[in-house]
Amino acid sequence: MSIALLSGEGFVPPGVQEFYLPPPFDAIPWLTKPILLVMLSVVIIVVFLHLASRKRAVVPSRMQFAGELVYGFVRDGIARDTIGSKDYKRFVPLLFAMFVFIMVNNLYGILPVVYFPPMAKIGFPLVLAVVSLIVFNVVGIRKQGFFPYFKNMMFIPGVPAYIYPLLAPIELLTALIIRPFTLTLRLFANMFAGHMLLLVFIVGAEYMLIEATSPLLNVAGVFTGALAIGLTFYEIFVELFQAYIFTLLTALYIAGATGDGH
């Protein structure tokens, strides 16, 4: 990467190898850090949601309020606004699970000690995108029937007939390949880039403050360190935002499949 240009004196910039950590237990080679974190996230989510919904009171406890805040946001802000008030309710569990799962896994990226977003390994977002792909296609086929679904998808009304040979394959490709591909890449790349960004700034600040000999670099290291803290807050925003975007796009695809064409 470009940092290699600047590294004269033994600074090793972080690279892709930072994502291939050795497994914590030698006996179980498949149990890597991201897999452990994902398993842990399920435990965290179950415990949190159980505590939040255990005592359902009219005047909510602090825990219940936090749970309701997230649930209300997904139900009203994402599901109802996009799918419509008629049949949004059966998709709320899926969307809520997706949102909370991605959110907790992303927030690992800035959690002290952990500092690793599992979604920066492309396998995890890929599975979520495949779930989304299956759901919106199955919903569309069930609602409209197999051939009408693909017909409505490919032959958009109101377009001149001579455009169809060009447009129909594009629409088919969009629904079946490009949508899951971009869903995967968006989440993966944001987490990957965010983690890399933090690493560059934190490792760089550490090098400039402690290991570098020139006082000029030491002074610059202070700014780098301050920027690393600022970027951590920016990462919190990006992590929450990506959870929102992933859920919102899934909801939009479902809405497109349940609606009658365009």
Add this chain to the structure above:
Amino acid sequence: MDLSGNLTPITFGLAAIGSGIGAGLIFAAFISGIARQPEALSVLRTWAFTGFALVEALALIGLVAPFFLE
């Protein structure tokens, strides 16, 4: 002069131009939309972020492509 390194950051910069302009246009339209009709916020927000996500995807593909093609 002797330069060594990799040109991929420059290509990413080129890829980011389009996305940058696109995201700017989307949010400009989003903000002026809210300014004209504040009650349309929830509808506009959904579509603004959808458009933003689509635009952003191109820059992100540019960002990860060097790692795949390496």
